[in-house]
Amino acid sequence: MPIKLLYLSSIFGGLLMTANVNAGELYRWVDDDGRVHFGDRPPAHAEAKDISGNLTPINSADATTAPRRSQSEQPRNIEQQYQERLNREAQERQQQRDKACSKARKNLKILQGRVVFFDDNGKEVRRTEREREQMALDYQRQVNLYCG
DSSP: HHHHHHHHHHHHHHHHHHHHHTTOOOOOOOOSSSEEEEEESOOOSSEEEOOGGGGGSOTTTTTHHHOOOOOTHHHHHHHHHHHHHHHHHHHHHHHHHHHHHHHHHHHHHTTOOOOOOEEETTEEEEOOOHHHHHHHHHHHHHHHHHHH
């Protein structure tokens, strides 16, 4: 975590605790450089928003009544999150393979008929039949690799 972010987080946390203990007002504003600031008094040089009503008390009696997670639930939740991440990554890889498969099949189909090649400038490029066959073989290998 960058030091600046850590510093701002600790200041914000301290302000939140102070705001809850004193039940005073808490203001949020953004300076000319785009940095976010918090304070118990609005600044004279910027427009501040009173965010006191948006905060929930940290040291309230309600916090003790919240159900606590057992230690056995926490690893299960972490394991579940890990499995979900693995599943998402596997789906992304499969989508990439499907896309590569479609592209290879399309290119192979194009090369199996009469083909005219053009360079980046739109000028026709001559290819021998052997070169076309080699390109078709390369695309066939890609189809075999990506399409199973």
